[in-house]
Amino acid sequence: MLSNFSADLRRLLLNLACTALFMASLFGLPSLSQAQTVGLPFPEYTPSPEPELIIGPPGEQFTFTRTGRNTGNTYTMAEALVPPGSGPLPHFHDNYDEWFYFPNGGITLFLDPDHTYSDLSKVPNGNAPGADIQLIETKPQSLYYVPRGHVHGFYNSTDHPVEMTFVWAPERITQYFRDTGESVTSFPSDFKVDATRLEPFVKDAPKYGINQSQYFMQYLHSISPASKATLAADDHLDDLKELLAAPLS
Secondary structure, three states: OHHHHHHHHHHHHHHHHHHHHHHHHHOOOOOOOOOOOOOOOOOOOOOOOOOEEEEOOOOOEEEEEEOOOOOOOOOEEEEEEEOOOOOOOOEEEOOOEEEEEEOOOOOEEEEOOOOOOOOOOOOEOOOEOOEEEEEEEOOOOEEEEEOOOOOEEEEOOOOOOEEEEEEEEOOOOHHHHHHHOEEEOOOOOOOOOOHHHHHHHHHOHHHHOEEEOOOOOOOEEEEEEOOHHHHOOOOOHHHHHHHHHOOOO
């Protein structure tokens, strides 16, 4: 049993290393689209007086400022620091949507705006078509919306931690981070990866409404720069403002 676990762990770590090299080569592309809506302040909201601090398996430092406990399960929200070389592999949520906000840019977001996978029984490149992801080099104060069922992810290809804000609606994902990450009362001064948590982060994802790929190209059919249509897509800002305006429950 221990030897099997060690072998699985080695494969996971190898996948992470290969992903880092692969993504680094992608981000050397000179033709990534640059036209984006920028300069958007994040909507005002009242944070929880008792935020939850969770370290994700790849080392992200999440501060959950709103969760289902104080939003009536309508949404959950986290501010985060993403360490260099970190970010989730391509995945999709079956029944909740997600907003990404980048205070300072610095993250490469990737998403497939065209294919929708209706539920977790649909596996891209398995029993469903592979995803055609588009790469977006995020800019300061930019907001992006990814509806449920669309493959997406992101990657910090810089050499420093990058700030992000996440909003998921409705609430379903917080327990995923509680169970696969580490709850803390304060963050360490550096970033740490808990390799023992990487396997459940992938394997247990369907329990929380997520199909999470095991390696970068598993779900993908193609990769291209973001089109003008993708960059101009509706960010559902009004919907986000309505969610955030609700008082703490």
